[in-house]
Amino acid sequence: MSVVKKDVNFIKKYIEDEIKVIRERDPAIHSKWEVFLYSSFWAVLSYRLAHVFYEKKHFFLARLISQIARNRTGIEIHPGAKIGKGFFIDHGSGVVVGETTIIGNNVTLYQGVTLGGTGKEKGKRHPTLKDNVMVSVGAKVLGSFTIGENTKIGAGSVVLNEIPANCTVVGVPGKIVKYHNREIPRETMDQVHLPDPIQDDINNLKHADSEITNELLTLKDNIRELKSELRKIKGEEK
């Protein structure tokens, strides 16, 4: 009896949390009952159940639940994916979350998002999304790399590389256009070679490194010259 009560409480808590998440993130919701009409609600509930079976190695049952949910909601979440709390998929249709995807807390996806592999990797093939990441409508994040906390991926972007925390990424391939809510300077920007602050940092470090190396070489030359001068002076004294 207490097990049933525990399960009922768990489901009640789950539904309450889902209502809170959906009300927080979708301004279009008017009453808490509408939550039951959301694809995200059913897809995530099915995923949580399927994941339990996946963890217990009941792979067929896990995939069966996931495929039924996919056919009903248009959202395909592989039961092997690891997803944190507060996960919300707005509108839903056409969303794919791959088997080795890892999603932190409070992540939001919109319709048409793929968190997939490139087909070239084995083992961990899908991305890791840290807390509070938002992936906008139609964006594709492909490969085994990490998207840092609070980063926003713009609509229609295709992200193929690691992105640090607190960035806005747009375009194909995805490039960082904002970092810590600060716009990346545009004066020198052309539409082909979009700004890349990480590459800029690397280039600055390379430049600083070559300057230090040159100064070191000059110092070595000076020391060599001083030593030879000193030897000459000592020779003259003898």
Ligand SMILES: CC(C)(COP(=O)(O)OP(=O)(O)OC[C@H]1O[C@@H](n2cnc3c(N)ncnc32)[C@H](O)[C@@H]1OP(=O)(O)O)[C@@H](O)C(=O)NCCC(=O)NCCS
């Ligand atoms: C990326 C996004 C979240 C905006 O983030 P932000 O940090 O506020 O960034 P900004 O709006 O200041 O845009 C920064 C730059 O990127 C550009 N940009 C924004 N989104 C873009 C996109 N999807 N593709 C290409 N460029 C984009 C902006 O034009 C701006 O360029 P500018 O500085 O030359 O004017 C937003 O543009 C977006 O894509 N939202 C979609 C949300 C969604 O999926 N809604 C579906 C509801 S059904």
